Amino acid sequence: MAWDKKHLIEIDPLSRKDIENLFELADKLxxxxxxxxxxxxxxxxxxxxxxGKIMRLWFEEKEPSTRTYGSFQTAMERLGGEPQEFNExxxxxxxxxxxxxxxxILSGQCDIFVDRHRxxxxxxxxVEKSLIPxxxxxxxxxxxxxxxxxDLYTIKKKVGKVDGNIITIVGDLKYGRTTxxxxxxxxxxxxxxxxxxxxxxxxxxxxxxxxxxxxPHIIDMRNLKSVxxxxxxxxxxxxxxxxxRISWRMRLLKGSMYRYQINKDTLEYLFNVYLMHPLxxxxxxxxxxxxxxxxxxxxxxxxxxxxxxxxxMREAIIVILLGYRKSDIESHIKQTF
Ligand code: NCD
Numbered sequence: 001m002a003w004d005k006k007h008l009i010e011i012d013p014l015s016r017k018d019i020e021n022l023f024e025l026a027d028k029l030x031x032x033x034x035x036x037x038x039x040x041x042x043x044x045x046x047x048x049x050x051x052g053k054i055m056r057l058w059f060e061e062k063e064p065s066t067r068t069y070g071s072f073q074t075a076m077e078r079l080g081g082e083p084q085e086f087n088e089x090x091x092x093x094x095x096x097x098x099x100x101x102x103x104x105i106l107s108g109q110c111d112i113f114v115d116r117h118r119x120x121x122x123x124x125x126x127v128e129k130s131l132i133p134x135x136x137x138x139x140x141x142x143x144x145x146x147x148x149x150x151d152l153y154t155i156k157k158k159v160g161k162v163d164g165n166i167i168t169i170v171g172d173l174k175y176g177r178t179t180x181x182x183x184x185x186x187x188x189x190x191x192x193x194x195x196x197x198x199x200x201x202x203x204x205x206x207x208x209x210x211x212x213x214x215x216p217h218i219i220d221m222r223n224l225k226s227v228x229x230x231x232x233x234x235x236x237x238x239x240x241x242x243x244x245r246i247s248w249r250m251r252l253l254k255g256s257m258y259r260y261q262i263n264k265d266t267l268e269y270l271f272n273v274y275l276m277h278p279l280x281x282x283x284x285x286x287x288x289x290x291x292x293x294x295x296x297x298x299x300x301x302x303x304x305x306x307x308x309x310x311x312x313m314r315e316a317i318i319v320i321l322l323g324y325r326k327s328d329i330e331s332h333i334k335q336t337f
Pocket of ligand 1: 067068138144147177178239240278279280
């Protein structure tokens with residue numbers, strides 16, 4: 001089924017063309033995203049394309065966020081719109097109002113919803129009664145489509161195209177929603193090879209593999225260096241072990257095999273590789289930090305750049321869902337500058 005551009009819940013309905021259009025739009029909006037810090041603040045440009053438009057961010061307390069929340073907020077503001085927080089704790093949800101009714105009422109008050117929730121079905125309840133676009137900012141351990149779009153955008157920016165890359169995803173492939181959407185996104189491109197390295201128990205669920213050329217490597221993470229080197233990737237996509245989603249039983253049985261770290265030594269034989277991570281890197285968890293700080297300034301590490309790309313990409317997502325066309329944006333830019 002083709003993407004109706006009404007909501008963004010999963011990557012699945014987007015075509016390759018839809019994704020490439022978003023890349024193009026993100027490039028267009030890049031000068032109005034504020035991410036190029038070589039430009040002094042007083043010379044940074046923004047747009048008032050979305051003046052009067054309101055975004056409601058519904059982020060459940062138990063689903064903390066720095067990047068996704070912050071970059072949606074920034075993207076909206078840089079385009080002249082207003083992001084507002086929906087505080088569930090102060091709402092009539094406390095009086096047992098249903099999610100569907102809350103959605104209908106809130107959608108009368110604003111223009112676009114962004115939702116992150118522990119319950120993967122919450123987003124579908126919002127969509128049911130919403131009069132406005134709904135964006136999935138992470139639904140439990142299912143998907144995280146806007147992260148994938150910025151991940152693919154980052155890959156494209158780094159090497160010119162998504163096609164033809166070897167991508168090795170490392171870590172928690174079972175509960176890491178960013179890896180699930182990434183699989184679905186990569187599936188739209190040609191000649192892709194994906195390796196999934198995980199400890200036993202945290203393998204990629206079958207339903208996200210689809211038609212992709214996928215090679216699972218279920219290993220004791222202490223052997224990461226040799227397995228990773230053998231996959232010979234252009235991109236490594238490391239992920240955090242999703243401690244909060246793993247049952248105590250699993251932790252007890254297999255937890256000792258989950259700990260891993262990518263450091264300079266791990267990458268000893270990988271010169272032409274880019275290291276991605278959706279972040280956060282878990283510094284004080286018992287399983288991490290999955291990337292050593294010594295790599296932060298290594299030219300192969302691109303995770304900060306990747307996070308920054310979230311702003312122009314989310315700007316592109318917002319304008320598309322609000323019904324603007326490329327030509328509307330071009331003429332607005334022309335009028336403004
Ligand atoms: C990820 C998430 O929330 O799924 N973070 C993000 O949005 N960039 C990854 C994680 O929490 O491990």
